[in-house]
Amino acid sequence: MAIELGRSPIAAPRRHVSAWSRVYGLGSVYAKTLRDSRLAFLIMAGLLGGIMLVAGAAIGTAYATATSRADLVNLATTAAGSMPGVTGKAVNVGTLGGYVTWKYGPLFVIAAALWSILALSGTLATEASKGSLEFVAVAPFGKRRLALEKLAAHLTVLTAVLAILALASWVAGAVFGSVPGDAVPPQAAIGYALWVGLIALASGSVAFALSPSLGRAGAAGIAGFILFAGYLLNNLQVTEPALTGPAYLSWFYWTAGHLPLAGEYDWVSLVPVAVVAVVLFVVGLEAFVRRDIGASSSIRTPRLPRAILGLHGPIGRAFGERFSISLAWGIGLGFFGFGIAAISRSLADSFHTMSPASVKIFHDIFPLFDISTAGGFLQVVFVQLGFIVVGFAAATLVSGWASDETSGRLEMLLATPLARASWAVSGGLGVYLAIVLMTIVFAAGVGIGALMAGSDAVTPMAGSVTLGLYAAAVAGVGIAIGGLFRTSIAAEMAAVAVTVTFLIDMIAPPLRLPDWVHQLALTAHFGQPMVGIWDASGVVACLVIAFGGLALGGWGMRRRDVAR
Amino acid sequence: MVAIIETEKLTKSYGSHRGIVDVDLVVEQGEVFGFLGPNGAGKTTTIRVLLDLIRPTSGKASVFGIETTVDPVSIHRRIGYLPGEFTLYDRLTGGETLEYFGNLRGGVDTAYQASLIERFDLDPSRKFKEYSKGNKQKVGLVAALQHKPELLVLDEPTAGLDPLVQQTFFAVLREAVDEGRTVFLSSHVLSEAEKACDRVGIIRDGRLVKVDRVDALRDLAAHQVELRFTGPVPAAEFEALPGVSNVTAEDHVLRMHVTGPISPVVKAAARFDLADFVSREPSLEETFLAEYGHDAVEVANHGN
Incomplete structure (x- = not known):
């Protein structure tokens, strides 16, 4: 075939691109x-x-x-x-x-x-x-x-x-x-x-x-x-x-x-x-x-040990997939908790040099506990922020659970003898195990910090459990929405729940909104767990939301089409 | 024969979007059934309904005689599935992935698993995210095959595989069928279906337009017949024969299309001094195009 040199192939005609579409x-x-x-x-x-x-x-x-x-x-x-x-x-x-x-x-x-x-x-x-x-x-x-x-x-x-x-x-x-x-x-x-x-x-x-x-x-x-x-x-x-x-x-x-x-x-x-x-x-x-x-x-x-990979079943696999990120959240929170607990000592020291009037102010504001203990200090300085952080941590774990479906992996999993509801529930349990791991690591950081401050370590470590419970409740919300509607919005909805809870808890008391509005915030129902004052209603509510969300998620998955 | 897959007026719509419409299908035990059609015709939708990943809008589907929406887990226990597009656990190796999927099925014959890994030339020690497209496909294939399922449901199984591995795949498929297993294979590669399938179903715009044996479908199309004579060409003798069309004469050569039995042409040709007789059997692809038009299928020959 003869080829004519020096000519370019005919280019496709160019469509005009508007100035606006070049900007947005x-x-x-x-x-x-x-x-x-x-x-x-x-x-x-x-x-x-x-x-x-x-x-x-x-x-x-x-x-x-x-x-x-x-x-x-x-x-x-x-x-x-x-x-x-x-x-x-x-x-x-x-x-x-x-x-x-x-x-x-x-x-x-x-x-x-x-x-x-x-x-x-x-x-x-x-x-x-x-x-x-x-x-x-x-x-x-x-x-x-x-x-x-x-x-x-x-x-x-x-x-x-x-x-x-x-x-x-x-x-x-x-x-x-x-x-x-x-x-x-x-x-x-x-x-x-x-x-x-x-x-x-x-x-x-x-x-x-x-x-x-x-x-x-x-x-x-x-x-x-x-x-x-x-x-x-x-x-x-x-x-x-x-x-x-x-x-x-x-x-x-x-x-x-x-x-x-x-x-x-x-x-x-x-x-x-x-x-x-x-x-x-x-x-x-x-x-x-x-x-x-x-x-x-x-x-x-480093490669995770085989035992943690969870190759024997869906709960272990879901936990294995979430292991690294939950450990990272736990370590990050643990360092933060450690720092706050350890620094409580400086407050305790400053109480010795503070004027009686200043000390009285603290006692008037926090009449139920001693703020100069590690637990008291954590309760005042850390807990509110901690709820936000563990809430978002839970949202990232829910995102991982949801990725089975959003990535297309779920099709292959459900082609095995794994029922839809079993997938949702076992994956959710894997998320809860990851939250347990995160909470344990966080509590360890708090405990070590409290010990370094010469304070009681057991009470704030036990109080750390409330953060885990809150995280589980947030995850439950995400899993329920993922199962009922679609998993692609599960993590976002969990994050929205955290943000809304935070905003309600923040604005309801100063704006003197009706009490029932403030009661909508789950974080308003925990008492002061870092100093050992627990509110059972918050614990029960978390457990109900967590396991109710799991049940709803499983039920929802049975009813709807699997997304691609 | 025992029907392994059976659908009745199976319809799935996605709101205003068409999925599949009134699909009636029977796949029998021990056959390789090719499910053909262009992109977006409804192949994957049908498969996803069969596996209860999505629910039919109307009609019903049964696999092993079990309605898909009633007890899907019992069905899944006996099938192997390779989706058209999939992803697995990025941080697990290929070997760990296969082990996990084997465990979900209560364990597999590790010797058979190892033989599949070897035949597909898969390195199981690499992380899934590090695999090439073809190697990821191999992991999916081994996961679908390793528990020796009674029914294999394969959506575009050779996508990304090189020709040698494709050969291995078809050999493994044939072995599975020889052992009495059934294969439901979706593809838009006609030459692949021609090579592997006993029967094919053709879906277009969500409707099943044809189901037949591969060789019967091939018979639908005209044989291209060329007769070379030593003397003048007796064109008129052939134009009148049943099934003969498009007769053209050129020098001593007569060309025609013959639909149906070819014996009348052979008998007529024998009455003359014939130098050569060539009859070319149409490929499934040619049959398909002749029957359903060029726009009915996007043909990918993949070097065949």
Whole structure:
């Protein structure tokens, strides 16, 4: 056959791509990434903006007079003075913005940073592992532009979320402010949002830089560790001078003087955080451009013993699949519990030097137990946060259970003599065993910390069981929804249950909502378990929800089609 | 013969989307039944109903005489299943995966399992996530075969397998049938079905449009007959014969399509001075295309 040289084959006719679809839609990598981030935007904007408004409403309503604000300042400064490593600096806590910063400040920044870590560790690595990145990477533009567009899309969504946060801060001050100084000026709202955004970006940039080499899990794990370690170091260095050196490396330490909602500004401190983020983004871009696509060198973890793999049946298999992640949650929580329990000693010591009036304040606020014990300290400082953390841990375990169906593995499992209901129930029991493991490891951390503080270890260790029970109840909600409807929403619904419970528990008392509203929060029914004061109704409710959810999940699976 | 699979007016719809409609099907013991059709025709939906992974909207299906929605576990106990798309436990090795699936069935003959692993040339020591597409398919095949099920339900079983492993697969399949097992094999690769199946059913747009033996289906299509004569071509003699069409003459060569028995053509040709006689049997693929049109099936020849 004769071939005519010098002519290119006829190319397919090009369709015009509209300017809008290049910005949002399917017209570019940037537009597609933005489109894929819709749900994340709604969740984060709703969470950060919503909590800001709710917190503002709660403070403005519950402490509406100058006298009540004086009491609040008294409480906060006393607590901050006695627990400097835990509660952070109390600056202008008599104002709405100052109190929000002191009480809820870490919540906003850690939530935003975790989101950034998850998004930036996965934006390239997840697509690479699925294989879809190879399709995009052979498009007629370079890998650098591909990564830049994905990064730009995350920055856009983050900016939009921060704008909502700033707006909510301003609105909270304007609408709910009840005493002079409650108003949040635009400069403060923007300054606070900027700080949250830069800390989030710096944390996310670590994940972005590492993900081409380590893959998503390794990169997210290291970035998450740096985030929490930096936060804890910055807090703990106040009482433990030996930690001041490592704390210098924490961006929380660098920006400790920037508290815009409380009326303190340190704009210059934000510069090094921005520089770190930019440098790490460049490193990540170059790493992605130079490495083979999908060729990550995952962090080697030791093989699990065969006995833990659970090859003999579905319960053991479900537990074996969840073993590593539950152990990781347990260790993380255990370290946290250990630190809080151990640091209770500093409070006990400070009680000896505190004025009788200050001691009386504590006794008046916590009349049922001694806050200077490890259990008492954990009850006050840790339990509320602990419920949120174990709740989200349970949601991740439910996600693993659900992955049997969402990944398509369930078809092969159900083609064996394993009934649908048996799969749901045995998989759920595997999740509960994983929660037991997590709780045991966490309780061990608490116990060791309590012993180091010279305190009673048994009571707070026993109290740790309530966190496990709460996690099991959350998992029960997820399993029930997964079985009844579809497993692809099970983990999300479990996470929603945790968030709603937290919000009800947080806002119902200060807003003086009807008691039945507060009673809807499961976390309102545990008593003070870390000091040995148990409320049986909470325990029973958890067990009922956990095992009821399991039964409902099994029943639901029998009735519906298996998804592909 | 004993019916292993039997469906009656089996219908499954997904809201407004069509799944399968009024599928009546019987698969008998010891046969390899090919379930053919283009992508999206309803092959996988039918299989998923047979395994009770999804429930019929109307009609019913029975496997081993047991209605699928009544006691699916009893059915599952006796089948081996390979889905068209699947994933397994990323962190388990191939060997551990097979051990687990064997345990779910109360244990398997480890010698047979080992022989399958060897014949499929599978390295069982590697993690599932590290396998190539073809090796993952091998794990799925061994998992479906290792407990010597009475019925094998295989959805696109050769996808991703190289030709040598495909040969091994068909040999294993034939051995299974020789032992009295039944095979229900879904495919859109006609040459594969032609090679392996005794009977085929053709599904299109959710409806079963034809079920017959492979050779009977082949007879549906016209044989392409070419007669070479030493003298002038007697075209008119052949045009009038029953089943003969598309007669063309060129020099001393006469070409025609013959549907049905070929003996009238042979007898007519014998009356002349014949130099050569060529009759080509149509492939299942040609039959299928002739019967149902080119748009009825996406044919993948895979080098055959």
